[in-house]
Amino acid sequence: MKVTIIGSGYVGLVTGACLAEQGNNIFCLDLDPKKIDILNSGGVPIYEPGLKEMIERNRAAGRLQFSTDIAASVEHGDIQFIAVGTPPDEDGSADLQYVVAAARNIGRYATTPKVIVDKSTVPVGTADKVSAAIKEELEKRGQPEDLCSVVSNPEFLKEGAAVEDFMRPDRIVIGTESTPAGLRAKEQMRKLYAPFNRHHERTYYMDVKSAELTKYAANAMLATRISFMNELANLADLVGADIEAVRQGIGSDSRIGYGFLYSGTGYGGSCFPKDVSALSKTAKEHGRDLKILDAVEAVNELQKYILVEKIEKRFGKDLSNMKFALWGLAFKPNTDDMREAPSRVIIQELVKRGASVVAHDPVAMPEAQHCLDLDFKGNPEGLKKVSMVESPMAALDGCDALVIVTEWKAFRSPDFDQVMQKLKRPIVFDGRNLYEPSAMQELGVEYYGIGRHN
Incomplete structure (x- = not known):
């Protein structure tokens, strides 16, 4: 055809x-x-x-x-x-x-x-x-x-x-x-x-209108599951529960399933943020507030700051003269999409507190540089505090801690002996819960996940 x-x-x-x-x-x-x-x-x-x-x-x-x-x-x-x-x-x-x-x-x-x-x-x-x-x-x-x-x-x-x-x-x-x-x-x-x-x-x-609504409904449901789990993960941190155990406990229910029940630093990309907002706007045009979706958006925006809050709690509000390695820039693995990526918020907030950032992403660094140029427009001194390197290990040299933002497969099983040698202190802030807290403790790593006994 x-x-x-x-x-x-x-x-x-x-x-x-x-x-x-x-x-x-x-x-x-x-x-x-x-x-x-x-x-x-x-x-x-x-x-x-x-x-x-x-x-x-x-x-x-x-x-x-x-x-x-x-x-x-x-x-x-x-x-x-x-x-x-x-x-x-x-x-x-x-x-x-x-x-x-x-x-x-x-x-x-x-x-x-x-x-x-x-x-x-x-x-x-x-x-x-x-x-x-x-x-x-x-x-x-x-x-x-x-x-x-x-x-x-x-x-x-x-x-x-x-x-x-x-x-x-x-x-x-x-x-x-x-x-x-x-x-x-x-x-x-x-x-x-x-x-x-x-x-x-x-x-x-x-019919045509049902098809149009189906797309938004699908993305809104998936976004809701993500924000729901992030809310529970933040509660798990407060009460001393393990969100990974909770995920397995509820995901095994066939009515719920395991998909999109992973906690982290919030969703980004070209679809979920835009589609949730557009669906909420459509409802408002028809005199209806979609209160659940408004909450989904609010939770997601706050979640992008969760790693910065953990870093601030550990090191204090003034991060001057500190340097952080950041693994992962794209909003998700296997793409170079930086739209609404949590990494952009995290980098800006760390720099705002006086820190410098050394980042690595297997694919997204050229697009990330373009986006950061826009994010730091009018703040050239801030932009100078952000650099990118060609390997994950190179990002670690002399850094005070490692921050993981995107769950690329290449980050799942690093040489932790080398990680600990390169970092000033063996501290990891894991925004995607790639590692088991007990395994990190055995290695001598000070580990902060999302909803994992912090």
Whole structure:
């Protein structure tokens, strides 16, 4: 099938590459010429395991192309995926300007029937806005207003495992209209996703607004579990309980399960913070407060400071002339995504208290440097106190303590003899509970986890 992907960011690239892998002819559009130049020269502007190799394979096979040509992109695809960014607006709502602009471009150039797929994460009612924008442009050119049908097909990709998630989905959600055009669109989507349903049916068909809400509901539920466990972990610290034992005790209940019950320094990234805020904002627009989600957001923001509080409790509020090694910058492993990453808050707070930070991340250091340049804009002296090194061990030299923020596999089993030799004092603040407190005690490490008897 001939498919156009509008937006060559995280969702667009993964969607385009994976659909090309199934033999479809994919045209990826982006209005950023630098991004298209990178892709056409064999590079990939984001880090995602397996994605670069898949793009190279399908470009070589002629199934995947990248361009800034809007007219050519509309002409190419019978199915047009809108996968552009929906950044949070100042009031927390999703900014739909890029989604609507993409819709208008389709309306300006479409001359044959098109299925328009909202792949971007968008609030309930966006399909109506997309449809209205397309119809307005079609009417200007005297084209029939039912030339295009809008479908909601939210993505459920985990950063760091997005290719695997797309190729082996646990569910595919498709929202369509009950009109004749909507039924035709449903059939087109059924054909497109047929290879992913070969062994058993994974697709859930529903109305458009239910599909739009499903995406936000899923992310809000996962974010809620994280904040819930972080609240319990903080209580465990106060009462002397072990949150890991608690996690196993409640996770073994089949009604609860183990997923997303790990305590830490809070969630970040491009999805949970933005989607929880946008869902709460949507509710407020309809005269309803989602009190649980407001609490989820509040808990998560406070949790980003939890390691700093532990450091302050151990060393005092004045951290002048102290140096901390920091392992992990990305908001989660297997990605270079620094959006809403807890490391950014932790670094700023340590520097604010007079400390310097030496950081290492296996992938995210270039993106982290860009973000820290923004975070410390107007504070060049503060930025000078942050440096990055190419190995975890190099970060430890002469530091007063190690702070772990991201649970990269490379950090799970370090040479603790070497760690203790390099640190001034064998002190570890573990924001992801990678290590067992009893094992650290046997090694002579002064250990501070999240909800682990501190």
